[in-house]
Amino acid sequence: MKIEQIYTGCLAHAAYYLESNGEAAIFDPLREVQPYINRAEKDNAKIKYVFETHFHADFVSGHLDLAKKTGATIVYGPTAKPAFEATIAEDNQIFAVGTCKVKAIHTPGHTMESTTYLLIDENGKEHGLITGDTLFIGDVGRPDLAQHVIADLTEEKLAGHLFDSLRNKIMPLSDDLIVYPNHGAGSACGKMMSKETTDTLGNQKLFNYALRPDMTKDEFIKAVLTGLTAPPAYFPKNVLMNIRGYESMDTVIERGEKALSPTEFEVVANETDALILDSRQTDDFAAGFIPNSINIGLDSNFAMWVGELIPDIKQEILLVTDEGKEEETITRLARVGYDHAIGFLEGGFASWKATGKDFETVDRISAEEFAQKYANEQLLVFDVRKKSEYGSEHIINAVNIPLNAINEHLAEIPKDKPFILHCAGGYRSMIAASILKQRGWDNFVDVKGGFAAIVKTEVPKTEYVCPTTLL
Template identity: 35%
Template sequence: MTIKQFEDKPLAHYSYAIVSGDKMALVDPARDPKPYYRFAEEHNAQIIAVFETHPHADFISSHLQIKKEAGATIYTSKMVGADYPHTPFDEGDTLVMGEVTFSAINTPGHSPDSITIHAIDSDNNHVIFSGDTLFIGDVGRPDLREKAGNMRAKREELAKAMYQTITHKYNALPDTTIVYPAHGAGSLCGKNLSSEASSTLGNERMGNWAFKKQTEKEFVAQILADQPFIPSYFGFDVDINKRGADNFESSVADVPFLIGSAAINKDILVVDTRDASDFKKGHLPGAINIMACDEDDKIETWLGAIVQPEEPFYLVVSSITKRQAVLERIGKIGYEKQIKAIITPIKGFKSTSDQLDMEAFKKRPGNYTIVDIRNESEVNEGKYFENAINIPLNELRADIDDLPKDKPIVVHCAGGYRSAAGTSIVARNITEVPVFDLGENVEEFK
């Protein structure tokens, strides 16, 4: 069998195509199906199957679109309760495609309906596509289904299920089995994921903490500790994936476009995706700066953390040439229908950001209210300013009233990207005092 791994770097998402003869199967495809179609063309193969390991929380899958356009059958666990046409795929179920036999292993833990896809070919090569159950160096977090999906399992129950999964479910597979997960380092679906894109089951049995000999109580305590925050959009995406998303191309094509900003509704949120330096020189009043300049800017995650599902917003891009790329990135989390219009700043924007006097700040930091928007786990590792107020970025809009307004405000994160967004949120809501972005200057205080 031929296996191709596709990477979506900003979401740290891996998806897969498996080819045998003139047939192809996909595992956990991303929102845009075109890369899989191109790969099928290159191999003169027909896409006959799409395996969904579970209803994903952090991205929208194209499974339903691929079914409609390629005629593929969708396979997923009966426990998903999927609203789209599909064939249940649970333990005991198999699919033969050319020289490859696919079988399901029910592996609850990240979600109650998770499955691992086991593939074996005529040469006795074993591969598992482990979804969000088994990562390289870690396992999937068990705390995403308390408020989302048709099975709202509690985190403790799923943590115990994960213990049983890791302890028993992979035991029949040889050490040589290649492990292909749905995510790598940078994903919020786990906490200590390796930067490696694949591994073997033997290596994971030796090096992954979850395979260590330990009691269920010890395992549960470890997996529940210090998990990252849960963005607002996660439950929203689970529900979309459970019913199947709209066609990607036509959905993003429906978003209106405006040159300049004269026609916008002033009561609707504006999200400005330009570089922070350009934003500070001029932006629309009350705009929030969530940068989308390159793949290292995680606009998918931070837009979905700061803006609520179904909340309308305008989207500012730096140029008409950036319009499609930014829009497609937002479509990956299903937020394209919330965009009232895309705007380019052809006429220029008049609102500017306050500029911090670094020398004055260094001499008398006590003259400022310092807001640390890092996550709680980051702050626990060490504060840069002893008297800083910690409000994580994803909670800042909701907790903005907790900030005092008696001194100028300085916002910082760990490197500068998040502080640009946080500063714009604070400045949007607090006008009584200046609001400054410490930005990359935070490096001087570490």
């Protein structure tokens, strides 16, 4: 039996490849499925099953395309009701993959259909658990997401189910089982996941707060619900796509990979309601960009911020990318359900600039310049980091508007006096700068390098969360 974790860092997502005796199974695949097909072909194996641990919220799964291209059977756990052909496993049902076995263990809690898959090798030894979002390394799946799709499934009810699943289905299993979760640190599907992406179940019983053996159900419910932040707005929409189905990834790529000259790009932008999305790095965007475009850099948590800041998942999108990054950008948009890229600027921003068309810039200052201004002037500073980051340490009197809430707090940002933007390192503040530029603000500068650069100067800071926090 061969088991491999296929990890995608920008989504903190883990899919799994299982192979035995010429048969393979894929667990929780991402939207683009060719890498899984290629992996099976490398072993001369046929993909027999696509196992889904639950209806995912943070990404659109590749189950439909993978099944269509390989003939594999899609498998969900008990209570799942997909709008397409799939096998709905019974609790403890066993599936053969080559000479090994996969046992479906119904573990409701994160969602009601959540299922953990027990891997049993060719010798009959229980090897590991593919836990989906039921059990992470250092954490468990948040039980507040399903209520955004089904109102009756309150977070308290689901947390109670999760307690029972962990105590009655997972914790009685052998300590030497390897835990293979669906996510690692950085995912919004939990609140305190480890950077490690596998561990033994025995270690998790010792160190995972949610597996404390003497914890009561009430204590568990309080522990898992305390400190949860609001989930990204696109989560319920991805759930529905995973339940109902979606367009083929090939169709999405073909539609988005339409090269447009600067003139054609401008015509399409003017004649449609398309959003111009610029995925270049912050330095490049600040130096020049097409008016009304939004910058979300491909070099960081691109898909997550697209999902946070573009409310309509069906929004038509025109792309400005680094040359050669067009397909990657379209793919990463589609991973979270943004399937309506309708073309890209051929030749990138350089071609736009070469035609003499209008462009804008973002004014930036260094951390040293900020320190000088701070020492000599009364500055209005907006910090777009998360509330928790701001609470840990921030510039005295800085106003905290987390980036994911900026659209709801534009009224608090003045247009009649200058101000300064910063985040932790410059990525988020450039997104904020592009949003403000699009909405008509032009009276601010961005701190290059963000708070990380500022702390190296002599600017006074405080660990006190002052009353200027808006969220």
